Amino acid sequence: MIEMLIPFLQWFLTCTLLYTASLVVYRLKFHHAAHIPGPFLAKLTFLYGWYYDLYLDGQYAFKIKELHKIYGPIIRIDPDTVHINDPDYFEVVHNQKNGRQVKPPHIAEMFGPYPALLGTASHELHRIRRTALNPFFSRKSVMDLVPTIQRPTAILCKRLEHASLTGETLNLKYIFPAVTLDIINAYCFAREPTTVLEPDFGKKETDNVATLLKVSLLNTHIPWLMRFTYSLPDRVSKILTPAVAKILDFRKELSYQVEAIRNGQDTAYRTATHRTVFHELLDSKLPPDELDPARLRDEAFSLVTAGSDTTAHVLRGTTYHISANPTIRQQLFNELKAAIPDPNNLPSLPELEKLPYLSAVIHEGLRLTNPVTHRLVRQFPDKAFEYQGYMLPPNTTIGMSPNLVHFNEDKFPEPHVFKPERWLGPDAARLQRYLISFSRGPRGCLGINLARAELFIILATVFRQFEFNVSAVVRSRDIDLSRDFILGAVAVDSPGTLVKVKLAG
Numbered sequence: 001m002i003e004m005l006i007p008f009l010q011w012f013l014t015c016t017l018l019y020t021a022s023l024v025v026y027r028l029k030f031h032h033a034a035h036i037p038g039p040f041l042a043k044l045t046f047l048y049g050w051y052y053d054l055y056l057d058g059q060y061a062f063k064i065k066e067l068h069k070i071y072g073p074i075i076r077i078d079p080d081t082v083h084i085n086d087p088d089y090f091e092v093v094h095n096q097k098n099g100r101q102v103k104p105p106h107i108a109e110m111f112g113p114y115p116a117l118l119g120t121a122s123h124e125l126h127r128i129r130r131t132a133l134n135p136f137f138s139r140k141s142v143m144d145l146v147p148t149i150q151r152p153t154a155i156l157c158k159r160l161e162h163a164s165l166t167g168e169t170l171n172l173k174y175i176f177p178a179v180t181l182d183i184i185n186a187y188c189f190a191r192e193p194t195t196v197l198e199p200d201f202g203k204k205e206t207d208n209v210a211t212l213l214k215v216s217l218l219n220t221h222i223p224w225l226m227r228f229t230y231s232l233p234d235r236v237s238k239i240l241t242p243a244v245a246k247i248l249d250f251r252k253e254l255s256y257q258v259e260a261i262r263n264g265q266d267t268a269y270r271t272a273t274h275r276t277v278f279h280e281l282l283d284s285k286l287p288p289d290e291l292d293p294a295r296l297r298d299e300a301f302s303l304v305t306a307g308s309d310t311t312a313h314v315l316r317g318t319t320y321h322i323s324a325n326p327t328i329r330q331q332l333f334n335e336l337k338a339a340i341p342d343p344n345n346l347p348s349l350p351e352l353e354k355l356p357y358l359s360a361v362i363h364e365g366l367r368l369t370n371p372v373t374h375r376l377v378r379q380f381p382d383k384a385f386e387y388q389g390y391m392l393p394p395n396t397t398i399g400m401s402p403n404l405v406h407f408n409e410d411k412f413p414e415p416h417v418f419k420p421e422r423w424l425g426p427d428a429a430r431l432q433r434y435l436i437s438f439s440r441g442p443r444g445c446l447g448i449n450l451a452r453a454e455l456f457i458i459l460a461t462v463f464r465q466f467e468f469n470v471s472a473v474v475r476s477r478d479i480d481l482s483r484d485f486i487l488g489a490v491a492v493d494s495p496g497t498l499v500k501v502k503l504a505g
Ligand code: HEM
Pocket: 117, 118, 119, 130, 302, 303, 304, 306, 307, 308, 310, 311, 314, 370, 371, 372, 376, 377, 437, 438, 439, 442, 443, 444, 445, 446, 447, 448, 450, 451
């Protein structure tokens, strides 16, 4: 029996060796990125990135920074991807004029093989989905949402006031996602605030998103594994990969909500004071495929996750930096006290946006605590790029990382220091070009107007009334991002951001 297998094994081994040898020669000599500098192993095999991201737990983003120091501003970080670190080149790549923009499938499917806007690889389909969602996130639509942002914020303030009396310790890791989750749930489904009322501020929901993000990094490296897992019946994949169980339950819960609107069981949108995304989408003229239950379930999942944790992350980091710098906190408080004589009567959003110090604090918060740590990766079928003499033909996979721009010492001297002043000097207008937390171009953040409105309203409301004692927070452990799980994560032994609160004055 064994003898019969030997010729087959020999044949299999020869084919494997031939295939591997030709792949090596192709990647090193004939690949369109063969001329780009970079570590030999990264050019040769994807295992190089796996080692840093999967074995060392989200470290490749940090290693890429070091590789740029060795190999220069353009490097090859895996057999297919070129990474550029040049603040002035971000806008050359990410703008509206470079024709079609495609996301490579392993990047598009990082949150799972979901047919949502964020996970759409094809340019054409992306345009259909984006056109349908854009109107909900325009400046005008967001202006109408101000009371919806204020409601959970007011509830948070009541709880902060209570904590200031009892001396209770609060975890900023949970209180801000509770508010942003309630806002996006209200907008998507006309739901009343609930998370911000929960005793633990909906800890479970925030922890579920953290699990999703860790799994997402795995997806970018081994997309077929997740595709396979999701193709199984839910109960089987829950047993095989318990990490996805919570994600599957969360998707199912969102699906019930969308379907309840579709079949008329949920009519809360009729009494809501604002538009309701899923009611209007269901009522729209989108092609039937786009309104399919699985498609809308996944769009809901994407909007709710992308729309809550990102902004909450900036709120948490910015709150820490304001509180850790008494002079900054006092200057912000002075400005807010003058602009908001009655804390229960907030000025309009445009008035808040005109406050120079608040704006500077928010810009600096977005720069220093930028949540999306993963490289933004695109292909351009209609456009070749030339960078410092290196030709990048159409369809080259190009990655760029906002954090490398935000921590560039030429553009932002002392980049790790929280300095709102840099946004107040004569250079401020020029610096805006390098603030790219929301990315740019046709695939830039859909929710930028909503996120900015939340930052202005929540920070103004909270810092007008409260101050935080952050002496128990260790910045390197609890605030600075030390792992890249698409969004940045803090150290594994961090207890969160534990603070005491008192009334400001
Ligand atoms: C401070 C808060 C936020 C930051 C820093 C941020 C950042 C980003 C970035 C960098 C991207 C591009 C991702 C990529 O290229 O793969 C993006 C896309 C996206 N963001 Fe945000 N985001 C924030 C808040 C929000 C909010 C509140 C929403 C609300 C729905 C949202 C929804 C989305 C969606 C749907 C996309 C995909 C857009 C597309 O592919 O066309 N984001 N965001």
